Structures are given as structure tokens and as C-alpha cells.
Amino acid sequence: MENFAIATLLFMIMLPGKSPYAAVGGASPAENIRNGNFAYESNDKSKIPPGKWGFIWSHMSYNTRTAFVDTFRKDGQFFAPDKRMNAEQWLDVFRAYRRGIDHMLERDPMAMDIFPTRLKKRECKRCHNMFIPDPNRYSPFCPDCERKDVWKSYPCSNPRCNNTITLYNRNRARYLNKRLPEYCNACWQSTPCRSCGYMIAKWMYDEQDGLCRRCYRHQHGKRKKAAPIKSTHQTHMAAQPVRQSARLSNMHAPSATKATIQPKSVNSSPRNRISKNESNNTNIVLVFVILILIFIMLAPIYFAVSWYLSLRS
Numbered sequence: 001m002e003n004f005a006i007a008t009l010l011f012m013i014m015l016p017g018k019s020p021y022a023a024v025g026g027a028s029p030a031e032n033i034r035n036g037n038f039a040y041e042s043n044d045k046s047k048i049p050p051g052k053w054g055f056i057w058s059h060m061s062y063n064t065r066t067a068f069v070d071t072f073r074k075d076g077q078f079f080a081p082d083k084r085m086n087a088e089q090w091l092d093v094f095r096a097y098r099r100g101i102d103h104m105l106e107r108d109p110m111a112m113d114i115f116p117t118r119l120k121k122r123e124c125k126r127c128h129n130m131f132i133p134d135p136n137r138y139s140p141f142c143p144d145c146e147r148k149d150v151w152k153s154y155p156c157s158n159p160r161c162n163n164t165i166t167l168y169n170r171n172r173a174r175y176l177n178k179r180l181p182e183y184c185n186a187c188w189q190s191t192p193c194r195s196c197g198y199m200i201a202k203w204m205y206d207e208q209d210g211l212c213r214r215c216y217r218h219q220h221g222k223r224k225k226a227a228p229i230k231s232t233h234q235t236h237m238a239a240q241p242v243r244q245s246a247r248l249s250n251m252h253a254p255s256a257t258k259a260t261i262q263p264k265s266v267n268s269s270p271r272n273r274i275s276k277n278e279s280n281n282t283n284i285v286l287v288f289v290i291l292i293l294i295f296i297m298l299a300p301i302y303f304a305v306s307w308y309l310s311l312r313s
């Protein structure tokens with residue numbers, strides 16, 4: 001317990017005031033502690049929380065980051081309570097960090113800032129110059145080398161999106177025998193339909209007036225002599241992913257996971273609420289009928305008993 005407190009305290013000193021298990025992805029800090037759900041990764045390739053916390057984290061020495069990850073993440077070698085690093089081991093880590101300061105400052109003058117305003121500089125794998133990485137996208141190459149590596153570049157198909165889709169020579173194998181992506185990664189972010197709250201990809205939101213497929217058909221397709229309105233959200237759900245998956249097959253993996261549609265809003269859809277009310281009503285009627293039946297069955301017994309009692313008296 002004490003060693004856990006030491007690790008937490010050190011983390012909160014390095015990332016001023018930030019708790020290692022602060023709420024991430026909807027889970028509470030307590031849940032995160034239990035599940036070893038730590039949002040930071042030690043290697044540069046992986047995702048880290050966006051914004052200033054991610055910047056601070058990226059500037060820490062690699063061994064310090066690794067020590068934190070191993071302590072706070074479920075699969076870390078110091079995660080188990082009896083394996084946690086003690087104060088002496090933490091001192092070693094931070095002494096090494098201090099010895100590395102000059103070298104780190106040489107590579108990046110922002111290395112010792114308490115609140116750095118960008119990610120730590122990275123060495124280009126091709127020309128070996130230092131460059132400032134793009135926080136939204138990992139690249140092993142500096143922007144100059146990146147430009148030389150461009151294979152194709154074209155605008156996103158969403159008319160309301162100004163992004164460009166860029167494909168690189170190094171990833172060409174990924175698109176072998178596949179259709180090239182039509183939409184940029186941002187256009188695959190899930191966005192709730194403005195009418196029913198159903199999660200749809202952003203390109204669909206933009207192209208269909210903020211509506212999911214079903215709501216769009218409902219509002220725009222009425223003159224097409226009533227497309228059978230029996231469609232519950234069940235068919236609605238089934239219909240949508242067809243088009244999605246057709247598009248998905250063109251996309252590379254990371255954006256594909258982003259675009260997975262969450263049907264969680266289905267339960268709260270107005271249609272479902274109505275049917276729930278209806279079933280409540282039928283329940284009330286049923287209870288009423290049963291009560292009347294019981295009364296009808298009990299009445300003769302009551303009369304028989306009272307007749308018997310009157311006979312005896």
C-alpha cells in the first residue's frame with residue numbers, strides 16, 4: 001500500500017496534480033485502479049492522452065515512463081501489490097533521469113519545461129534530423145521525408161470536410177487489391193443522429209442532414225409511397241452496417257475500429273419507449289381480469305358458508 005502511494009505521489013508530482021487513474025473513457029478512477037486501466041504508454045508509437053498531459057508525459061525519460069506503466073497497468077511487471085517498486089528503486093529511476101537531463105536538453109530544449117506546449121521532438125528514421133511529431137498521428141519520419149514518401153493524396157469525399165487523404169508508399173501493401181478510402185479518419189468518428197441519437201459515422205451525419213439512415217428515409221422518403229413503417233430499430237440496425245461495412249472494407253484498421261457503430265442508443269429510442277408503455281398497459285388489464293375471476297370464484301363459497309352458518313343458528 002505504501003509503495004502504491006509513493007508511485008501515485010511521484011506521478012502526481014511529474015504530471016502536476018494529475019492522478020494516474022483519472023477518469024478515462026467513461027470509467028471511474030476506482031474502476032480504473034481495479035482494472036489496471038492506465039491511459040499512458042511508454043513507447044512513442046502508442047496513443048497517449050491528448051493535450052498538455054500527453055505533452056508532459058512525452059517529455060519524461062523513457063525509463064521513468066516505463067516504471068510508471070509497469071506499476072499502474074494491469075500487465076505491468078510491478079502491478080501486483082507485492083511486486084511494487086519501493087522508495088529506493090524509485091530513487092534509482094529518478095537519479096538516472098537527472099543524469100540524463102543534459103542529453104535530453106540537447107535533443108529538445110523543451111525537455112525540462114514543467115508545462116511543455118508540444119510533444120517531445122523525435123529523431124527522423126530516415127534523415128536523422130529532430131522534428132516535432134504530430135500529436136494526432138504517429139510518423140517515424142520528419143515532415144520533409146514524409147512528403148517524399150507520399151504515394152497518393154486526394155480530398156475526402158465528404159463535401160463538408162476539407163481534409164485530404166494521404167497515402168504513403170510505405171503503406172502501399174495495405175491497399176493491395178482494395179478500394180482506396182473515400183473518407184478521412186475524422187469522418188469515421190461516431191456522431192449521434194440529431195433526431196434519434198443513433199450513432200453514425202460523421203460523413204453520414206454531414207451528407208444526410210445530421211440524420212441516421214432510418215430518420216433520413218423517414219423525413220425525405222415519405223413521398224416514395226410509404227416505405228413500410230413497420231421497420232423497428234432491429235431492421236434499421238441491420239440495414240445500416242451494410243453500407244458501413246462496404247465502406248469499411250476500404251479503410252485501414254485504425255479508422256475501421258473508430259467507425260464501429262454502437263447500438264447503445266437503440267434502447268432509448270422513442271419507438272421502444274412507446275412499446276414499453278403498451279406492454280405496461282396490457283399488464284394492468286391482465287391483473288384486473290385475474291382479480292375479477294378470483295372474485296367470481298370466491299362468491300359462491302362465501303354464499304355457501306353464510307347459508308350454512310344461518311342454518312346452524
Ligand SMILES: [Zn+2]
Nearest residue numbers: 124127142145
Ligand atoms: Zn527526415
Ligand SMILES: [Zn+2]
Nearest residue numbers: 156161184187
Ligand atoms: Zn473527411
Ligand SMILES: [Zn+2]
Nearest residue numbers: 193196212215
Ligand atoms: Zn436517427
